[in-house]
Amino acid sequence: MRNAFLDSLFELAQRDERIVFITGDLGYRVVEKFMEQRPRQFLNAGVAEQNMTGMAVGLALSGKIVFTYSIANFPTMRCLEQIRNDVCYHDANVKIVSVGGGLSYGAMSMTHHALEDLGVMRCIPNLTVVAPGDPIETRAATRAVAAHNGPCYLRLGKAGEPVVHRSDVDFQLGRAIRLCDGDDLTLISTGGMLHTAAEVAERLAYEGIRIRVLSMHTLKPLDADAVRAAATETQAIATLEEHSLIGGLGSAVAEVLAELDGIKVPFKRLGIPPEFSPHIGSQQYLLAQHGLSPEGVTESLKRVLESSLTAV
């Protein structure tokens, strides 16, 4: 996703000189092309995220389209008040980009795990929150946030995520993408869990269970229509995210479901418990420890389906 983002941003910057890319001293061997070929549109803010974000606002209020870039929680929580007061209250045209969302940084451990960012960022007025599902969505999301006049948060994985979509997608901010369809259950995924969702759908299909998979790449504004449709057209709903169970996709979908008049549907949130993990290891290892491997998710969904049948 990181490379898809940087390639897309480079293309955009070649066409639009208003684009400014600011890194918080990160991006070794990936940002050099931008730095060398678009020097007047590039800045290294150093290891100073508060200044990076405030400075982005000053540039944006002067007519620039500014991307701030760092890893994990550094471009978000480290400078959260700059995002709230300076970026969002001024509706400044700043795009905050975090690489290494969720558990991407694996054994780098707790400081480098971004597991509350979506919840925190979702609370802030004026901020569009986007977590694309694969490199193809990442390219489209980069173009979409650049074209959107206002603050955005773009949460990316790291590198090497598999391509899930077979072709270019119809990507619109605030509109979920349906990856496959079925009426037994809807699995709503955000961010890099999309490939797991796709694999789970295949596993279940072998067993005759047909599920709908939605890529909810935009957390805010949430596609409430897609959630409502899932609640009426399929038997159960589950959410899947590499994020705390508090505040992210599961919470956002629950907020919609709780206020649906007269519609009750079995619902399950799959994500990371809101506690500091005792486990140390790679992203895959950590996901498996939290039941978020393809096997773990498949089993969880089967239990959801069994209990929904029992309830009937």
Next chain:
Amino acid sequence: MIHQRVSTTELAKRIRKHCLLMTNRANASHIGSSLSLAEILAALYGRAMQFDPEVPDWSERDRFILSKGHGCAALYAVLAECGFFPLEWLDTYYLDGTRLPGHATHKGTPGIELSTGSLGHGLPVGVGMALAAKRDGRQHRVFVVLGDGECDEGSNWEAALFAPQHKLDNLIVIIDYNKIQSLGFVKDVIDLDPLAEKWRAFNWAAREVDGHDLDRLEDLLTHVPFESGRPSCIVAHTIKGKGVSFMENQLQYHYTPPRGEELALALAEVESSA
């Protein structure tokens, strides 16, 4: 300077009187923090800065950021005096339904570049504005006023490190060094001295001045940058509550507005000042 205006001495006096009336009417805090700013704002708006109140978003205007947003009564006063909005707006300061809250806001208030209130936000944004001007080959300058207590915030020092790296000599910081912060004297909370030396060590061109001496302030502010290729810092030695003898250098007037008889006494003192 684009339109006719009064002398900077008279402008400073009017700022003080407005601040006294505004904080009294609304029972609002921060009168001391506003009074210490009067000459700094009078010198900027009355002399040093280029702007057009008829076209507040004129692209070549000098930018001004009051990073110590709690001193906004003085900023609203000078903006109204310069014609950015009607003087009557000042009567609504801090009252229900007003456009003018107790920290500077840009929403619906012409002339305010940046909403401030939480400390340590103004300078990084000012750096971005100065950088944009440099990269776009524009001539306007960016003036940022910091409070002294505010200099405790690390974000200022991040920006202070960054600005010289990019030779932002179109950026001018003025520190309203009135020596009192929220809970006491600056020297007793976190001593900032030697303050100008700190900025010099960060590769800024720094000067110190009596922040109530209009001639000296105007002289400095019309001779920026002090050194080509370096941002400028003016450490303005001021007195909290300046202009009203019983408020001067008193922590209490960070919080308490002039009440009852105090108002008439304070206004009379300001009126009779030279």
